[in-house]
Amino acid sequence: MRLFMLLIFNTSQWELRKLFFSLTLCRTGARLNLAFAGFFAFLHWLVRLKQPRMLNSVVRRMSTSVRHFPIRQDVPNLSDMRMSYNLTSLDEKDLDPDPIAQFNKWFEQALQSDVHEPNAVTLSTASKDGRPSSRMVLLKSVSEKGFSFFTNYESRKGKQLAENPFASLCFFWGPMQRSVRIEGRVDRLSSEESDAYFRSRPRGSQIGAWTSHQSQPIQSRQELENAEAELEAKFHEKEIPRPPHWGGFLLSPDYIEFWQGRVSRLHDRLVYIREEESQDAEKASDPALKCDTPPPSLSIGGERTEPQSEVTGDATIVTPEHHAHHKQHVVPRSGKWIIKRLSP
Numbered sequence: 001m002r003l004f005m006l007l008i009f010n011t012s013q014w015e016l017r018k019l020f021f022s023l024t025l026c027r028t029g030a031r032l033n034l035a036f037a038g039f040f041a042f043l044h045w046l047v048r049l050k051q052p053r054m055l056n057s058v059v060r061r062m063s064t065s066v067r068h069f070p071i072r073q074d075v076p077n078l079s080d081m082r083m084s085y086n087l088t089s090l091d092e093k094d095l096d097p098d099p100i101a102q103f104n105k106w107f108e109q110a111l112q113s114d115v116h117e118p119n120a121v122t123l124s125t126a127s128k129d130g131r132p133s134s135r136m137v138l139l140k141s142v143s144e145k146g147f148s149f150f151t152n153y154e155s156r157k158g159k160q161l162a163e164n165p166f167a168s169l170c171f172f173w174g175p176m177q178r179s180v181r182i183e184g185r186v187d188r189l190s191s192e193e194s195d196a197y198f199r200s201r202p203r204g205s206q207i208g209a210w211t212s213h214q215s216q217p218i219q220s221r222q223e224l225e226n227a228e229a230e231l232e233a234k235f236h237e238k239e240i241p242r243p244p245h246w247g248g249f250l251l252s253p254d255y256i257e258f259w260q261g262r263v264s265r266l267h268d269r270l271v272y273i274r275e276e277e278s279q280d281a282e283k284a285s286d287p288a289l290k291c292d293t294p295p296p297s298l299s300i301g302g303e304r305t306e307p308q309s310e311v312t313g314d315a316t317i318v319t320p321e322h323h324a325h326h327k328q329h330v331v332p333r334s335g336k337w338i339i340k341r342l343s344p
């Protein structure tokens with residue numbers, strides 16, 4: 001203890017002081033304390049040896065984690081981490097015949113639960129040669145036409161959508177044990193729609209859209225802040241127009257899946273498929289009408305080796321690979337929705 005007090009008051013680093021102090025409070029035994037004291041004395045000595053920048057950042061990070069995250073004695077193995085889903089179920093009779101109405105119903109419930117940012121969604125796109133990439137975006141509107149989000153058209157996702165217009169959205173609403181997957185074709189919103197949304201954004205975000213050459217490498221944070229300051233001066237007390245490289249996309253869905261977690265991993269998966277899509281899918285699974293694409297091979301408990309298509313229950317979901325072979329059926333943007341239950 002005495003050694004600790006000595007260190008606390010000897011060190012010139014405020015963050016280090018805080019760390020020593022918290023360790024003194026939550027000590028588990030004299031030996032452990034001695035080991036910690038030795039370790040931090042060593043750190044302290046290094047700080048004095050002109051390595052302050054690196055060590056300061058390490059210490060700051062360590063003390064930030066002490067402040068923000070609970071200290072766990074028993075960090076579990078990832079392989080042991082699992083939750084049991086038992087909140088509720090999803091039955092065919094619960095579903096609205098219109099998937100957008102069903103989405104709105106679940107979204108309302110997500111808003112009322114303690115889901116953090118329920119409109120945050122993973123957007124997956126793929127390059128023209130099929131290499132996928134995913135990132136989060138914020139869903140900004142939902143209508144019978146589809147789901148829209150806003151971004152930089154010259155970003156990685158923007159470029160991928162220009163060369164391959166198919167994408168998917170995946171929501172996970174943990175506290176509700178629910179997920180929604182949406183797939184379809186993506187097109188730019190009209191410039192009027194993008195302008196209208198851009199005008200509604202806070203001024204700082206408007207400047208941000210001009211400042212950021214999204215997805216491009218930059219030298220430093222400072223470069224970004226300098227650009228922001230320049231643009232603030234340029235647009236001072238003026239209305240900020242929408243940058244031509246920034247705007248909205250609309251995903252017109254042909255597949256919407258509602259997933260409700262259930263016990264023993266026997267989850268409920270109910271999916272709406274555009275009727276044309278489903279007929280095309282039946283063609284794709286019919287050996288007589290089959291295209292050259294090899295069938296998907298799945299290995300139980302292992303990796304999916306050929307992710308060309310997904311076969312679940314009695315529905316084969318057609319993917320871009322198949323789309324390329326059946327161009328006449330590519331984009332079912334109208335038509336009835338049919339509902340299928342998929343095996344979890």
Ligand SMILES: Cc1cc2nc3c(=O)[nH]c(=O)nc-3n(C[C@H](O)[C@H](O)[C@H](O)COP(=O)(O)O)c2cc1C
Nearest residue numbers: 120135136137138149150151152155156157158215
């Ligand atoms: C919760 C959350 C919401 C985000 N929303 C958006 C968004 O609406 N539009 C956007 O361009 N980037 C958004 N981002 C940043 C993106 O995830 C991503 O970093 C950025 O769009 C660049 O992606 P890209 O290089 O694949 O194009 C969001 C990030 C998070 C974590």
